[in-house]
Amino acid sequence: MNTDRVIIFDTTLRDGEQCPGASMNLKEKLEVARQLARLNVDVMEAGFPISSPGDWESVNLIAKEVEGPTIVGLARAIEKDIEAAGTAIAPAKKKRIHTFIATSPIHMEKKLKKSPKEVLKMAVKSVKFAKTFTDDVEWSAEDAGRSEIDFLVEIVTAVIEAGATTVNIPDTVGYQMPNAYGKIFAELKARVPNINSCVLSTHCHNDLGLAVANSLSAVQNGARQIECTINGIGERAGNCSLEEAVMSLKVRSDIFGLKTGIVTEEIYRSSRLISRITGFAVQPNKAIVGANAFAHESGIHQDGVLKHASTYEIMKPEQVGVSKTNLVLGKHSGKHALKLRIEDLGYNLNDEELLKTFEKFKILADKKKEIFDEDIVTLLEEESRFAEVYSLTYLQVTAGNRTIPTSTVQIKTENGEVRFAATGDGPVDATYNAIDGIAKLKVEVSDYSIKAITRGQDAIGEVSLIATIDGKKYPGRGASTDIIEASANAYINSINRYCSAIKHKEDIEKTLKGI
Ligand code: KIV
Ligand code: ZN
Numbered sequence: 291m292n293t294d295r296v297i298i299f300d301t302t303l304r305d306g307e308q309c310p311g312a313s314m315n316l317k318e319k320l321e322v323a324r325q326l327a328r329l330n331v332d333v334m335e336a337g338f339p340i341s342s343p344g345d346w347e348s349v350n351l352i353a354k355e356v357e358g359p360t361i362v363g364l365a366r367a368i369e370k371d372i373e374a375a376g377t378a379i380a381p382a383k384k385k386r387i388h389t390f391i392a393t394s395p396i397h398m399e400k401k402l403k404k405s406p407k408e409v410l411k412m413a414v415k416s417v418k419f420a421k422t423f424t425d426d427v428e429w430s431a432e433d434a435g436r437s438e439i440d441f442l443v444e445i446v447t448a449v450i451e452a453g454a455t456t457v458n459i460p461d462t463v464g465y466q467m468p469n470a471y472g473k474i475f476a477e478l479k480a481r482v483p484n485i486n487s488c489v490l491s492t493h494c495h496n497d498l499g500l501a502v503a504n505s506l507s508a509v510q511n512g513a514r515q516i517e518c519t520i521n522g523i524g525e526r527a528g529n530c531s532l533e534e535a536v537m538s539l540k541v542r543s544d545i546f547g548l549k550t551g552i553v554t555e556e557i558y559r560s561s562r563l564i565s566r567i568t569g570f571a572v573q574p575n576k577a578i579v580g581a582n583a584f585a586h587e588s589g590i591h592q593d594g595v596l597k598h599a600s601t602y603e604i605m606k607p608e609q610v611g612v613s614k615t616n617l618v619l620g621k622h623s624g625k626h627a628l629k630l631r632i633e634d635l636g637y638n639l640n641d642e643e644l645l646k647t648f649e650k651f652k653i654l655a656d657k658k659k660e661i662f663d664e665d666i667v668t669l670l671e672e673e674s675r676f677a678e679v680y681s682l683t684y685l686q687v688t689a690g691n692r693t694i695p696t697s698t699v700q701i702k703t704e705n706g707e708v709r710f711a712a713t714g715d716g717p718v719d720a721t722y723n724a725i726d727g728i729a730k731l732k733v734e735v736s737d738y739s740i741k742a743i744t745r746g747q748d749a750i751g752e753v754s755l756i757a758t759i760d761g762k763k764y765p766g767r768g769a770s771t772d773i774i775e776a777s778a779n780a781y782i783n784s785i786n787r788y789c790s791a792i793k794h795k796e797d798i799e800k801t802l803k804g805i
Pocket of ligand 1: 431
């Protein structure tokens with residue numbers, strides 16, 4: 291099928307969530323799924339239902355609650371996987387099963403311990419079984435990038451014959467180069483007799499930094515579906531980044547002559563949401579969504595942009611949802627001005643949410659003279675956090691070059707407010723020790739980073755970290771004009787994620803026991 295429309299298949303909730311430290315809880319997954327629907331992705335891979343009861347539940351919930359995109363469940367070429375995927379996606383209006391099996395010599399021999407003949411048989415059987423749950427069946431040749439082309443031609447012909455409506459050719463290990471990867475698609479187009487009865491799909495990993503380039507090359511050679519993730523998150527070096535692939539097709543439509551259905555103005559918001567939920571900060575120079583993507587530092591560039599934006603800008607920041615407005619709010623701004631600004635930023639709050647945000651806005655405006663759009667987005671994101679078991683109500687820190695850093699924290703818990711003081715190697719360490727004294731947990735922090743997310747000397751600082759609790763990693767993020775408070779909030783955020791994961795596990799166990 292060669293149309294001028296490229297299907298955008300988002301796998302942030304499956305391949306993206308698979309990367310270490312990016313796991314999301316049920317509520318967060320639903321929030322992401324809703325945002326992906328606003329972004330107008332065509333297809334959303336919601337999870338891998340057989341992998342855990344929690345995954346089945348989240349795919350099922352998304353299938354029930356999220357309208358618009360086709361909802362996909364992933365399955366190996368095994369009946370119980372396909373059954374789990376089929377039952378999980380059942381409530382969706384538009385649903386797809388995505389089943390896969392490896393086709394490269396190394397995977398077939400060393401991992402599956404099966405001959406190509408056996409693999410072909412399993413692939414055909416899996417597609418036929420998936421068809422009993424839905425007409426829309428995608429089949430993937432795992433490690434296609436290192437598979438033999440003659441075998442790919444044979445197996446792709448067979449799965450289409452069995453009913454696959456989409457055939458995906460993944461570069462699972464990010465090994466391919468754009469020309470060679472594109473050639474696989476060109477050969478399949480030329481040699482598979484029934485190729486026009488399916489949509490050809492590309493799925494690239496970024497191990498050599500070529501995931502987007504390879505995906506675009508596949509599109510130039512006949513692929514009409516791109517599998518990708520927000521911010522390019524995913525296994526190892528990640529997947530093809532949705533925002534980069536989509537904007538490449540849009541900005542260079544003169545080359546591609548192709549369209550997507552993406553509402554590009556929702557890109558920045560989607561990126562922020564994924565970054566907040568996973569705790570993975572976006573590098574400042576990241577294309578499209580990085581903090582510097584539209585910043586012009588050198589005098590020559592600034593002068594050029596002021597005279598005519600397109601001298602140095604190949605796309606407008608507004609096109610991807612980055613607001614360039616100069617309207618700055620402050621402590622004299624009223625609720626109505628804030629409401630208009632929030633609406634301009636693409637958020638819709640009900641009266642109660644607006645009131646809560648306005649209260650927080652007033653507190654921030656007391657600390658910070660000018661409130662920029664980024665400050666407001668941070669407030670809104672803080673507001674949409676999942677249920678908090680712990681929240682910081684008081685923090686006092688003494689530190690200096692000749693004192694032992696001491697921190698007193700007060701935390702609101704389910705059993706009321708608790709105060710604790712501790713010393714440490716520095717003010718942040720002292721604060722973390724004090725929080726440990728209240729939460730009674732052993733927490734190890736890694737990947738601590740801090741960055742200014744808004745402008746000016748009184749900018750909001752955002753702390754991201756990964757906390758290991760009971761052997762599992764939980765991202766944490768906190769923002770404040772005070773970096774010790776931001777550090778405390780990030781730490782508490784990861785502890786809240788831990789508590790929510792524990793509670794979720796207990797709920798699932800209860801459900802399974804029928805309590
Ligand atoms: O990278 C890969 O091969 C995959 C498949 C499951 C499609 O993620
Ligand atoms: Zn993958």
